[in-house]
Amino acid sequence: METETPATRSTPATREPGGQGKTGTRSRRTGMIWLLVLLAVLIALGWWLQRQLREQGSEQTRVLETRLDQLARSNEQLRRDLESLRSRDADAKAINQGIREELLAYNERSRALEDAVANLAEQHLGHRDAMALDEAEFILQLAGERLALFRDANGALAAYRLADSALAAAEDPLFANVRQTIAAEMRALEEAKPVQVRASLDALVELGAGLHGLPLKKTIATPDAGKRPLSRWREILGRFVRINDDSTTPQLSTRNDELNRSLIAVDVHIAETMLLARDEPGFKAALARVRGGVANAFDPDDARVQATMATLDRLAAMPMAPALPQLGSALGELRNLRTTRALSRPIPAPIPNQGATP
Known part of the structure; x- marks a missing residue:
């Protein structure tokens, strides 16, 4: 069994910190790399944003410049129009001044003309x-x-x-x-009422003109005119003298047609004269004579004679004009x-x- 010496005991201690230093250095390097990558990304992003903003700014600047140009042109056109209106206003003022002077001249001429007309009116x-x-x-x-x-x-x-x-x-x-x-x-x-008088005159003229076409009254012969016995002395005297009885013969107006019509026409003209003279009694009397002559001379059964009598009655009943x-x-x-x-x-x-x- 080996004994631990101080040198051997301190060796692991020195190794452990050495291993931890390498790991920290690696982690620091990795962080630095990520930091650098992030910084690069941020720098790229900032550069891109700056570029976009610059492009948008340039576009807006172009739009603003275009609008400014349009406004400048519009302002120039308005200035020209204003100058044209000022010139027209000046021309209109000059024309109005000329028209005013002409009107004043016309007023003077009209006064002179009125004076001339007044002078002419005062003359003959x-x-x-x-x-x-x-x-x-x-x-x-x-x-x-x-x-x-x-x-x-x-x-x-x-x-x-x-x-x-x-x-x-x-x-x-x-x-x-x-x-x-x-x-x-x-x-x-x-x-x-001259129209009424004219109508009456026309009716009398027409009546006088129609007298020549009216038929005469038929004569009635005496039934015993040729049957009476004649004495001898009357038969002898009848060879030299003829004597007729007027009580059985027609009137003179029926024996002489032309004379009868002329007498009636004379009475018609007398009625016209009385009408023009506004002599109502003479007019009525002349119409009565005409009516009597027509009734005695012409056939009462004829339609023309009846129309003539109706005309005479109407004229006799008509009031005389004032x-x-x-x-x-x-x-x-x-x-x-x-x-x-x-x-x-x-x-x-x-x-x-x-x-x-x-």
Whole structure:
């Protein structure tokens, strides 16, 4: 058995720590390697992250630069538009100034034109107005004379319409009152029923024209006219003289057709005259004579004779038109206005004779 010496006892002690140092060194080396690997990975990761961030930053920078360029272009375009609008505004102001000056010039011209028109209005009427006034005065006078002489309300009404149209052609508004007076007299003529008088006249004219076609009344012969015995003296005298009894013979109107129709036509014309003169008793009397002549002379069973009798009855029952109005107010007013207008005109100065000595 071997004895332990201090040297032998210390040998294992020195070995054990030596073995543990190698293991720690290995573990430290392994840790250092892992640490280095981790550090490399971290460095690579950091480099990659930095690269990514740099790429993203460059992309954002490019986007921002693009946007800045767009904003710069837009700003430049807005600046140009603003300058264009300023120039247009300046042009519009210049044009408005020119238009304002033209308007002021037009106002001056319009004032001058109004003054010229006023001066022309103050002067005498032109030849056209004078001719229109002369025509209106002549037509009004003609209408009054026609109504007074012929009682022709239709003709007077037509003449008044012509006079109103002639005054309408005049440019002077002073004669508008005369047109109102003409309109009032035209209404008075229309209230006198000239259409009814015209219809009655047309019916009488048609009746007079139809008299020649009416058939005569049939004559009835006396049954014992040729059966009475004649005495000897009467037979002898009958060779030289013939005597007839009017009590058994037709009337003169039935024996003489032309004379009968002429007498009835004369009565028809008398009725027309009485109608124009607005003489109601004379008109009724003339119609009664016409009716009696037609009843005595013509066949009452004929349809034309019956129609003629019905026309006569209708005309006799028709009320006479009212009295005709008094005309002349419009004519007098027109003459007064023309006289006043002529007196208000200034008298033109006489033209001096150039050949006369002062």
